[in-house]
Amino acid sequence: MDVYQDAVQYLQSEHVPVEVETAVLVEDVFHEEEEEEEVVMPSYLSSLQEESIDLPVTPTSCSSEEMLERRLLVLKGIVESEEVYLRELEVLLMPMKALRASAGTSQPVLSSQQVHTVFYQVPELRDMHQSFYSDLKARLNAHCHTDPASGEQRDMNHTDSELMVGEVFLKMVNQIGLYGGFIQNYEDAVEVVRKCTQSDPRFRTLAESMMLNNGADKSRTKYTFEALLYKPLDRVTKTTLVLRDLLKTTPAEHSDYVALQEALRLSRSFLSGVNESSQCKRDVMLSHGMRRQLMRDGFVVDGTDGERNLRHIFLYTDLLLCVRLKHTTRGKQDQYRFCWYLPLAGLKLHWSADQERPSDTHLRLHTIRSKMYLLRQQIRQQSRGSRGMSFVARTKKKLEQMDLMLLTYSPLYRLELHSPSGKSHTLLLSSLYELEEWREAIHKLSADNIETVPPDLLTLTSACVKLRMTQQPPLQISRAVEDTESLCGTLRVAIHSARGLQQPARVYVCVEVDGCDFYDNETQTHSSVHSLNPYWDQELSFQVDGAQNLRLLCVSQSDRRDDTVLGKTTFKLESKSLHNGWRRQILQLGSLELTLSLKYSHHRLEPPSSTASPLPVFSVPIETVAQQDGVLVPHVVRCCVEEVESRGMDEVGIYRVSGTSSEINALKNAFNSNLREAVTRLRSVDVNNVSGVLKLYFRELPEPLIPAELFHSLARMLDIQDKPSRLVSMLSLLQSCPVTNRHTFIYLMHHLQRVSEKEDVNKMSLMNLATVFGPSLLRPPVAGQGDDPAVNISQEVVVQVQVVFCYLQCNNLPEAQISVPHDTDAEDDETTHM
Known part of the structure; x- marks a missing residue:
């Protein structure tokens, strides 16, 4: 097709006079040169230090031959992509010569200055990429058509057999500055196109009917002028991504590696410069000599109208802007649409966690996660196969769509924004850590009380397109990295205790992991009792895929106002240090010092299952409950004891006065379904209901805490007249109890001894307490079992009463071990401070 003649014929059909183009005009427009510019390699290239730039880690899990095969696929994909991009540039340039020729007539479609503005730097970009495409394709063809002699194995390390493309990429990146002029001129070019499209029907017909031949299938795609002008903007950001992917598949010992490192550094440096330049252009002068600057942005869910809508939030120095990304038809540029904005001055924040998700939401999330898991498996399989990069690209696109759906339906945390003008909006987030970062950033800016300069909303929203181009904030909740250092298996986190509180508080710890979101990646401990030194000893477990970081927050719980985040931190997960057993860590979260233990076991993950209801706590063998909790003393026992000791030690008749049966049953059901919810309710009910729950738990154990087979032995020991000898015998017999039963019983005895120490206030003596608990803790064997005689009531x-009374009288009861040791394995007894 003769591009120039087609354009001339179109303009003449619209009765636009066109002057005949001369050879000089062609040279003026295209500035073609006969010789290629020689690329001078920087003198420091050979000594480039890897730590000078943030480079991707070269995979070590596959051989050099496998990496080179993947590298070849990446290069073929780059060539295919360059072919499409060059065709797009050719279509964009198609009317340029004719429009310029028309500019010298009495009825121009565009003036000479307008033609120059619309096509500024486009011919140069086309020439640059044409040269790059030709060089790369020639080297790729020469490599692919060079076969070793029959029966001879190719030596991939031989210089003549290596595919050398580093200098081709370096040459192209050294000319990437051409994009700088295009980007600075882009808004002016688009403005000319829009104005002329509206004012001149001849140009409108041309601008809305740009046709691109799609190659071998002979199909054609229709573009708008504006969409084609956006292609170079999209391409300059992809250059960095392409170089990163190519470097990941290039072995470190390959001759191209250093050159590709330098090319990636130059590309990233250019993008950073573009971003800084565009930032300066967006600045608006505010009061006190400050400028409006973008401080933070990202994708959240807007729940303002009771519906969940994915939105892009931009936090500026003086305002919060909410826009939605509007996907357009193929060939057109995506746009942002304004939703709302709030000035930061006087903005009030309130955050909370939603209650349990509805069952239909659980089902929807399970369906999404199952599909994501299958797509992820397909990508892993096909990346090792030969179905081509296009299949992997389509699968990744589907995975991204699933991820967006998960991002929309998974949030549990609400950040409410209240403006002095009466406007309110609600943001929903899946991560408490991310919510706290947003809250901190907004609170810091709003506290400065900056006077808002009313924004030009159209200009501000339009600028989001350029921000998206230069910054590329991730749409996804998380991105798991295919890396030998990332974790895939089960991660167990035991939260022990914290210290450093300035005043007593009820504190819980929120734990989050990154990686793929096929499984629940966030959970919390129960809240501690009101204390200066919160203590949990609670074990949490995660199924992880691609996890690299652990995020922790200590939160102070309040009944009357927002919970307060006391501190947060991120901890780098290293599989090597966690793989040999429990490893104790001491982390600094603001002013708090948190002690925890970590353990990781690598294994192949099963597909995500629907969230099963937790096993019940009541009427279940105590050993089963303790194993489920990962402790030796079940949480229901500990939490009730701690609550009684916190606010019930002075209560007259504690453990003797009954609570309300309805409240006790409600707490029982809560412990059977959700530990965190149960502990939260425990903090607010009457303390006699708390003591009632503890008594009910022991009463409903299918087997008594002291095994029934010890009943008659203990009964005979009561006949020993010498008290010290009797206590020694009873303590010795206690050692034969199962470990969970023994430690729970000792823990309870110590608690009841502390209760009796306040007998003058609560009127509960050791005998009173033994009378209350004896029948629950000790029962005789079922009649007819064993040789021991039956016992009347x-x-x-x-x-029952005398046995418990004797144990309560013992002054040398051993200390109870509450949790399973998390730091006694071999090579795991060192404590790391961070």
Whole structure:
């Protein structure tokens, strides 16, 4: 097709006079040169230090031959992409010569200055990429058509057999500055196109009917002029991504590696410069000599109208802007549409966690996660196969769509924004850590009380397109990295204790992991009792895929106002240091010092299952409950004891006065379904209901805390007249109890001894407490089992009360071990301070 003649014929059909183009005009427009510019390699290239730039880690899990095969696929994909981009530039340039020729007539479509503005730097970009494409394709063809002799194995390390493309990429990147002029001129070019499209029907017809031949299939795609002008903007950001992917598949010992490192550094440096330049252009002068600057942006869910809508939030120095990304039809540029904005001056923030998700939401999330898991598996399989990069690209696109759906339906945290003008909006987030970062950033700016300069909303929203181009904030919740250092398996986190509180508080710890979101990646401990030194010893477990970071927050719980984040931190997960057993860590979260232990086991993950209801706590063997909690003393026992000791030690008749049956049953159901919710309710009910729950738990154990087979032995020991000898025998017999039963019993005895120490206030003596708990803790064997004689009820009660009373009188009870040791494995006894 003769591009120039087609354009001339179109303009003449619209009765636009066109002057005949001369050879000089062609040279003026295209500035073609006969010789290629020689690329001078920087003198420091050979000594480039890797730490000078943030480079991707070269995979080490595959051989050099496999990496080179992947590298070849990446290069073929780059060539295919360059072919499409060059065709797009050719279509964009198609009317340029004719429009310039028309500019010298009495009825110009565009003036000479307008033609120069619309096509500024486009011919140079076309020439640059044409040269790059030709060089790269020639080297690729020469490599692919060079076959070793029959029966001879190719030596991939031989210089003649290596595919050398580093200098081709370096040459192209050294000319990437051409894009700088295009980007600075872009808004002016688009403005000319828009104005002329509206004012001149001849140009409008041309601008809305740019046709691109799609190659071998002979199909054609229709573009708008504006969409084609956006292609170079999109391309300059892809250059960095292409170089990163190519470097990841290039072995470190390859001759191209250093050159590709330098090319990636130059490309990133250029993008950074573009971003800084565009930032300066966006600045608006505010009061006190400050300028409006973009401080933070990202994708969140807007729940303002009771519906969940994915939105892009931009936090500026003086305002918060909410826009939605509007995807357009193929060939057209995506746009942002304004939703709302709030001035930061006087903005009030309130955050909270939603209650349990509805069952239909759980089902929807499970369906999404299952599909994401299957797509992820397909990508991993096909990346090792030969179905081509296009299949992998399509699968990744589907995975991104699933990720967006997960981002929309998974949030549980609400950040409410209240403006002095009466306007309110609600942002929903899946991560408490991310919510706290947003809250901190907004609060810091709003506290400065900056006077807002009313924004030009159209200009501000339009600028989001350029921000998206230069910054590329991730749409996804998380991105798992295919890296030998990332974790895939089960990660267990035991939260022990914290210290450093300035005043007593109820504190819980929120734990989050990154990686793929096929499984729940966020959970929390129960809240501690009101204390200066919060203590949990609670074990949490995660199924992780691609996890690299652990995020922790200590949160102070309040009944009357927002919970307060006392401190947060991110911890780098290293599989090597966690793989040999429990490893104790001491982390600094603001002013708090948090002690925890970590353990990781690598294994192949099963597909995500629907969230199963937790196993019940009541009427279940105590060993099963303790194993489920990852402790030796079940959480229900500990939490009730801690709450009684916190606010019930002075209560008259504690453990003797009954609570309300409805409240006790409600707490029982809560412990059976959600530990965190149960502990939260425990903090607010009457303390007699708390003591009632503890008594009910022991009463409903299917087997008594002291095994029934020890009943008659303990009864005989009561006949020993010498008290010290009797206590020694009873303590010795206690050692034969199962470990969970023994430690729970000792823990309870110590608690009841502390209760009796306040007998003058609460009127609960050791005998009173033994009378209350004896029948629950000790029961005789079922009649007919064993050789021991049957016991009548009156004898049974006497034995139960006297046995517990004797243990309560013991002053040398051993200390109870509450949790399973998390730092006694071999090579794991060192403590790391961070």
